[in-house]
Amino acid sequence: MNTHQFKLLGISLILAAGLTACDKPGPAESAGKKLDETASDAGKKVSEATDKLDKKLSDAGSKTGTAIENTEITTRVKTAFLAEPGLDSLKMTVDTVNGVVTLGGTVDSAALNDRAKALAAGVTGVKDVVNHLTTTAGK
Numbered sequence: 001m002n003t004h005q006f007k008l009l010g011i012s013l014i015l016a017a018g019l020t021a022c023d024k025p026g027p028a029e030s031a032g033k034k035l036d037e038t039a040s041d042a043g044k045k046v047s048e049a050t051d052k053l054d055k056k057l058s059d060a061g062s063k064t065g066t067a068i069e070n071t072e073i074t075t076r077v078k079t080a081f082l083a084e085p086g087l088d089s090l091k092m093t094v095d096t097v098n099g100v101v102t103l104g105g106t107v108d109s110a111a112l113n114d115r116a117k118a119l120a121a122g123v124t125g126v127k128d129v130v131n132h133l134t135t136t137a138g139k
Helices: 003-023 027-083 110-121
Strands: 092-097 100-107 128-131
Touching (some): 027 092, 100 110, 110 128
Parallel strands (some): 100 128
16 A cells, blocks of 8 residues: 555545534534523423413413302392382391392391392392392381
8 A cells, every 4th residue: 555545545534523523422412412402391391380380370361250240240230129119228238249149138028138138139140149138027
């Protein structure tokens, strides 16, 4: 073999070693891969936290909406009582929970007791009426 062939062989071996080394990840590639994995994990955790927050806000909004609906129903029932002759709304209580109206207090007659219950039942959103009204005797 002549020197020219030795040089070609030497260069070929150096190139082959260099190409082989390119297949192995170096510190930069390993660090980049770790950064990608960390970013992916962080993204998943942020997504999970956002989902949890969204659910909590949705639940809170639902509870607030229910409270507003109950207050609105109570107001409508009391307004109906105010407009009804003979019903003394100051002697009556109205409480609404999940659309169920509970009446309390006193009315002057059985007819007014029935009328109060019917008025409450006729209000939009009322699911049921629990009547705890008592009739005062002699009035």
